[in-house]
Amino acid sequence: MEAKISEIFSSYQGEGPFTGSRQLFVRFYGCNLNCVYCDTDIKSYKTFSTESLLSKILDFEDDYNELAVTGGEPLLHADFLFAFLTLFKKHKASKVYLETNGTLPDNFQKIKDLVDIVAMDLKLPSSCGSSKEFWKEHKKFIEVSSGKELVVKAVVTDATTMDDVKKMSDILAGVPNEGTIILQPVTPIDGIVQDADPEMLSYFKEYIKQATGREIGVIGQIHKKLGIR
């Protein structure tokens, strides 16, 4: 079994509550979405078998806390991931940290038992610049994540609408109390996507807090500010 991998590198997590944690990143190639703020539009890849990917990973120093499985959308490769993570866990005790757009709950179900931490995005159509909605998929994804350490993140831009924030709040009501909810102000891309207005961001945060009764974190992309991968 083989999969296309864009990058394998060691760095620090730059998003959410695991910011600063040393991780070994495996970036899978390809995505089922096309978010306007996407910063991982990588066109090159190498093809790996489960064994060759493990061998490559074992070449890295053992100084990471988690293996970060990211993309693109890694759950497009769920069958490969099932085989690879089964193999990985036979050799390493590191936790597996899955970064996903949260739109493929059935694929996640296939590998759920091999994942320790789930960092899922809630894709707001107004933030993503898309007419596609994934509320049903996101709701199911949160249900499937039951029992896992869960981080749910939504990117906020100057185009994010209150209507989407209200719909998101309904979904976030399903996040278990131990889960973490983060609003991530977008990293602007010149002429394409602009900073969220700080007052709107604050208003969204308070609205979601009132609607869900939960604390809401606001954390930007730290790795971009530090100029690291």
Ligand code: SF4
């Ligand atoms: S889901 Fe992530 S990788 Fe895919 S297009 Fe959106 S930002 Fe990019």
